[in-house]
Amino acid sequence: MKCAVENPVQADQNLRRIFLVGNPNVGKSVLFNALTGAYTTVSNYPGTSVEVFRGTCEIHGVRYEVLDTPGMYSLLPITEEERVARDMLLNERPDVVLHVIDARNIERMLPMTLQLIEAGLPVILVVNILDEAERLGLRFDLHLLEEKLGIPVVGAAVRRRRGLKEIRAAIVGFDPSQKAVFGYAVDLERDISRVTSCLSGQYGLDARAMALLLMQRDESLTELVRSVEKDNFAVVEGAINEIAFDRRVDLHLRISLERKRVCKGVLEGVISEDGQRAIDWAGKLSELTMNPWTGVPLLLLVLYFGLYQFVGNFGAGTIVDFLEGGLFEKNLNPWFIDFCRTYLPWNWLFELLAGEYGIFTLGVRYAVAIVLPIVGTFFIAFSVIEDSGYFPRLAMLVDRVFKQIGLNGRAVIPIVLGFGCDTMATIVTRTLETRRERLIATLLLALAIPCSAQLGVILGLLSAVPGALVIWGGSMAGLFLFIGFLSARLMPGEKPMFYMEIPPMRLPQPRNVLVKTLTRMQWYFLEIFPLFILASVILWAGKMTGALQWLVEVMQPVMRLLGLPGQTAAAFIFGFFRRDFGAAGLYDLQTKGILSPAQLTVAAVTLTLFVPCVAQFLIMKKERGWKASLAIFAVVTLLAFSVGFGLNRLLLLTGVPG
Amino acid sequence: MICGFCHREIPEETPEKGCGRCGGGCRKVHCPYCGYENPLPSPLLERLLGRKEKKK
Numbered sequence: 069m070k071c072a073v074e075n076p077v078q079a080d081q082n083l084r085r086i087f088l089v090g091n092p093n094v095g096k097s098v099l100f101n102a103l104t105g106a107y108t109t110v111s112n113y114p115g116t117s118v119e120v121f122r123g124t125c126e127i128h129g130v131r132y133e134v135l136d137t138p139g140m141y142s143l144l145p146i147t148e149e150e151r152v153a154r155d156m157l158l159n160e161r162p163d164v165v166l167h168v169i170d171a172r173n174i175e176r177m178l179p180m181t182l183q184l185i186e187a188g189l190p191v192i193l194v195v196n197i198l199d200e201a202e203r204l205g206l207r208f209d210l211h212l213l214e215e216k217l218g219i220p221v222v223g224a225a226v227r228r229r230r231g232l233k234e235i236r237a238a239i240v241g242f243d244p245s246q247k248a249v250f251g252y253a254v255d256l257e258r259d260i261s262r263v264t265s266c267l268s269g270q271y272g273l274d275a276r277a278m279a280l281l282l283m284q285r286d287e288s289l290t291e292l293v294r295s296v297e298k299d300n301f302a303v304v305e306g307a308i309n310e311i312a313f314d315r316r317v318d319l320h321l322r323i324s325l326e327r328k329r330v331c332k333g334v335l336e337g338v339i340s341e342d343g344q345r346a347i348d349w350a351g352k353l354s355e356l357t358m359n360p361w362t363g364v365p366l367l368l369l370v371l372y373f374g375l376y377q378f379v380g381n382f383g384a385g386t387i388v389d390f391l392e393g394g395l396f397e398k399n400l401n402p403w404f405i406d407f408c409r410t411y412l413p414w415n416w417l418f419e420l421l422a423g424e425y426g427i428f429t430l431g432v433r434y435a436v437a438i439v440l441p442i443v444g445t446f447f448i449a450f451s452v453i454e455d456s457g458y459f460p461r462l463a464m465l466v467d468r469v470f471k472q473i474g475l476n477g478r479a480v481i482p483i484v485l486g487f488g489c490d491t492m493a494t495i496v497t498r499t500l501e502t503r504r505e506r507l508i509a510t511l512l513l514a515l516a517i518p519c520s521a522q523l524g525v526i527l528g529l530l531s532a533v534p535g536a537l538v539i540w541g542g543s544m545a546g547l548f549l550f551i552g553f554l555s556a557r558l559m560p561g562e563k564p565m566f567y568m569e570i571p572p573m574r575l576p577q578p579r580n581v582l583v584k585t586l587t588r589m590q591w592y593f594l595e596i597f598p599l600f601i602l603a604s605v606i607l608w609a610g611k612m613t614g615a616l617q618w619l620v621e622v623m624q625p626v627m628r629l630l631g632l633p634g635q636t637a638a639a640f641i642f643g644f645f646r647r648d649f650g651a652a653g654l655y656d657l658q659t660k661g662i663l664s665p666a667q668l669t670v671a672a673v674t675l676t677l678f679v680p681c682v683a684q685f686l687i688m689k690k691e692r693g694w695k696a697s698l699a700i701f702a703v704v705t706l707l708a709f710s711v712g713f714g715l716n717r718l719l720l721l722t723g724v725p726g
Numbered sequence: 727m728i729c730g731f732c733h734r735e736i737p738e739e740t741p742e743k744g745c746g747r748c749g750g751g752c753r754k755v756h757c758p759y760c761g762y763e764n765p766l767p768s769p770l771l772e773r774l775l776g777r778k779e780k781k782k
């Protein structure tokens with residue numbers, strides 16, 4: 069329960085109010101402290117858990133109240149913090165709004181300045197962290213920017229106390245009456261005026277800003293308009309729906325893109341780069357990663373060094389050899405088996421602990437010696453890539469290809485997550501817009517995307533036979549595209565546009581990488597360890613009762629069709645429990661020298677395509693329903709075995725890899 | 727926490743402390759902007775590595 073005193077709105081009504089807004093990490097708090105000094109208070113915004121800081125200051129004899137709003141990226145709120153920041157701006161009519169931005173990322177942050185100006189707010193733009201930007205060789209013509217935006221613009225480096233005097237002067241001398249209007253594309257302008265002409269009520273915001281937010285489907289604003297317009301609301305809603313239908317585009321996206329275009333124009337001539345300045349490597353690299361001609365070779369390089377060399381050769385080769393071959397096979401296992409044989413009089417107990425599918429000899433060994441080093445190195449590579457900001461660029465790069473398979477760049481998130489764990493990725497397909505996209509993504513995840521552990525083990529398995537690796541990779545990519553292409557044709561529907569804000573690229577931070585890797589490994593290990601133990605117990609029970617033998621027997625003909633030795637059936641049965649478990653089983657066969665290169669290739673391809681693990685299947689059922697998930701299961705199983713069959717024939721004919 | 731995909735700041739009080747959807751005590755936070763799933767370091771790990779100084 070909150071009493072009224074805590075309410076930040078209950079300020080002295082005679083005080084003029086300054087609001088600080090902007091993205092997180094642009095120096096808002098530093099500026100807040102510099103303006104207000106030591107005497108500040110923190111209180112929760114009414115009805116929320118969001119904290120709002122406020123303090124007072126005196127500038128040239130005028131007293132102001134200063135409020136630091138929670139970080140926000142746009143006027144269209146997503147998180148509770150953003151909603152609070154937006155509500156504060158719209159409901160509490162500030163006298164001055166200081167929009168603090170990072171000079172280094174001015175192009176990314178200026179669209180919000182535009183939104184604030186459009187909303188009719190009294191904005192002063194503070195271009196902060198100017199010292200760092202200048203160190204990077206950027207020069208700003210802030211007078212020109214001021215002219216173009218029609219609002220006061222102050223350059224600052226508040227951490228160095230630079231620009232504070234100018235900010236204070238701008239606040240005191242602020243004249244909110246002058247106001248610029250930014251023209252959008254003609255068709256968009258027509259839409260905007262159409263919506264504004266429908267609005268009849270009085271709002272704290274400019275009609276233009278209201279129209280834009282309504283067109284972008286801002287929910288809380290739509291509710292507000294519904295209550296103010298009453299009977300007239302149907303007209304407003306009708307107009308917006310009609311516009312969206314006529315344009316056949318995502319209006320939200322269209323407006324963001326248009327705003328970006330306007331910002332580009334505004335910044336023309338404002339920023340210049342020093343002739344002598346060090347080349348902006350990050351920026352160059354960033355462009356190279358998104359251009360298809362350079363992006364694809366770069367992607368292959370990343371895959372080669374990150375996955376093949378580091379995970380495949382180092383993790384699955386060197387480390388696994390040491391742990392599995394050295395530690396377990398030579399030392400731990402013989403000792404443990406001897407120990408059990410000597411002290412355990414019952415065969416069933418011996419089998420349970422140290423037999424073929426024993427808890428120690430199979431479960432612990434798989435988990436510790438095979439899977440852990442492989443996923444460990446995989447997580448390192450993954451965290452490095454993640455921390456560098458490569459993923460959103462990958463999303464832009466593959467957007468074109470994905471459009472051909474009924475998806476768009478947005479689907480990169482579930483697909484990339486699928487390389488971590490397909491189960492979670494299946495849940496994340498919720499973020500896709502249409503039912504069709506969700507279905508296609510779910511099918512592709514179940515079919516052609518191996519999860520991290522499976523991928524790692526397969527890489528380790530195949531890195532000994534590079535030819536097999538190429539065939540495996542080609543089969544996965546080919547099938548992914550082919551099935552995607554086919555399902556996009558079979559399930560016609562709208563193709564939504566994709567647009568994503570690209571964060572700046574940066575050098576991975578060792579500490580971040582370490583924390584992420586260790587975190588992922590810790591949770592992964594905690595999650596798989598009991599399951600591996602459970603799986604070996606189930607397999608043990610299967611062996612003792614003869615059920616396993618029967619199942620393997622049943623699968624013999626299928627294995628024969630694939631040209632695989634009978635023992636491989638066990639690996640497929642392992643795969644039901646967990647994808648990585650199946651792959652580890654295959655690894656075992658490979659180290660025992662049971663599989664020829666061709667058989668290894670066929671087994672790896674079939675196993676990767678074949679079944680999602682139990683968990684993934686259950687989630688599929690939950691997200692897509694029985695009918696769709698059983699259909700996916702059937703399609704995937706059929707495809708896996710027919711591809712395996714075909715591949716075997718092909719390899720026998722061509723003799724590759726040999 | 728910074729999202730690993732879109733590099734935006736995930737607010738501390740995101741309703742999803744751990745996604746709560748998967749079994750086995752999932753410790754992942756979904757980014758409210760892009761849906762990406764970020765690993766949440768355990769308290770033990772944070773202590774071992776020395777907790778980052780809290781901002782503000």
Ligand SMILES: [Zn+2]
Pocket residue numbers: 729730731732733734757758759760761762
């Ligand atoms: Zn994100």
Ligand SMILES: [Zn+2]
Pocket residue numbers: 492744745746747748752753754
């Ligand atoms: Zn989860």
